[in-house]
Amino acid sequence: MPGPVLEFWYDFASTYSYLAAMRIEAAAEEAGVKVHWRPFLLGPIFAAQGWTTSPFNLFPDKGRYMWRDMEREAARLGVPFCRPDPFPQNSLLAARVALVGLDQGWTPAFTKAVFAAEFGKSRNISDPAALSIVLTDLGLDAGAVMEQAQAEANKARLRRIGEEAQLRGIFGAPCFVAEDRELFWGNDRLERALDWATARARHSDVPV
Template sequence: MAKTCEFFFDYASPYSYLASEQVEALAKRTGADIRWRPFLLGGVYKATGNVPPISNSSKAAYLFKDLVDWARHLGLPELRLPENFPSNSLRANRLGMVAAEQGRIVPFSQAVFRAAFTEGKDITDPAALAELARAAGLEPEKALARSETQEIKDALRRNTDEAVARGAFGAPTFFVGDEMFFGNDRLMFVERVLSTP
């Protein structure tokens, strides 16, 4: 039976973007299932007392260089941050929950991440999100309306609360069973666990 890797992420997180560009290939190499699970990084920070790296001036100064280095290392397009970085990703994350519900989470997530971090697009803009939803095979108007329902809001909150309860303190966070891994740079350890019989 294939192992499952749960991938908790937030569309505002550039390190989640870097992870999103690697997890499907990892799944092919290991035969694992990847379960994409949007959550609210701001909610995680609040619940755990953690703070965004950008709130520390030294970390903020290093952040962009590190992201550019990682993008080059992975052979990805030149990394760009949106002008409104860090973005309020609440609407995008709710729409991600709708995409998951409709079996379109991978193409939707890749479209959102690439729009934000290779094109510098504003993912808080409903019109931009509608276009990304359409590109991922969703009906934009219906998907956006669904994303505003209490059911979807509650589902996103549950994802966030569950991740925190299991030990998450930032994004991306991965779980293989009860074992947690934090960060794009820990995917080698995720792969090792997924590859172990």
């Protein structure tokens, strides 16, 4: 029987999505859970709530806490961290590129490399040149991938994924969604989501 599956919904502009992306593969492998990577955009979801930017910008106290928390958590996990400028980054092109990789198997590697460039080296991920470097470093044809990413069919695909996210009640990132549609929000809920996914899988295997 196939093992449990957990969807990982993330936005490249999201600070806590960075932390989750850098550790989800090892945590999921240990738990025996397969990860489905689901890049999407928070911008339309925030706009539907009347927000024009990240809530970490809209609410200064929350923002100050987040930046300090990110410093602590990045140090604990042993990953580099710096504040990107501007914040949030425009993650549209990165999300489109990541969708291309879903069909070719390199989305996880691309995602981690983009997050590392953005939050580890303060690279501007809205710059096509920055993403091209990531793709080239992964041994991919950056020009061909960029062309696929900007194709109308791929743009429409990203819009549909955004609509799906809203319909499913996803309001932030990262989010982890189990096969029974149970939703967990936040990097600190990753382990709880994995536990839920494995418990539900064991329950479904019980004869009735």
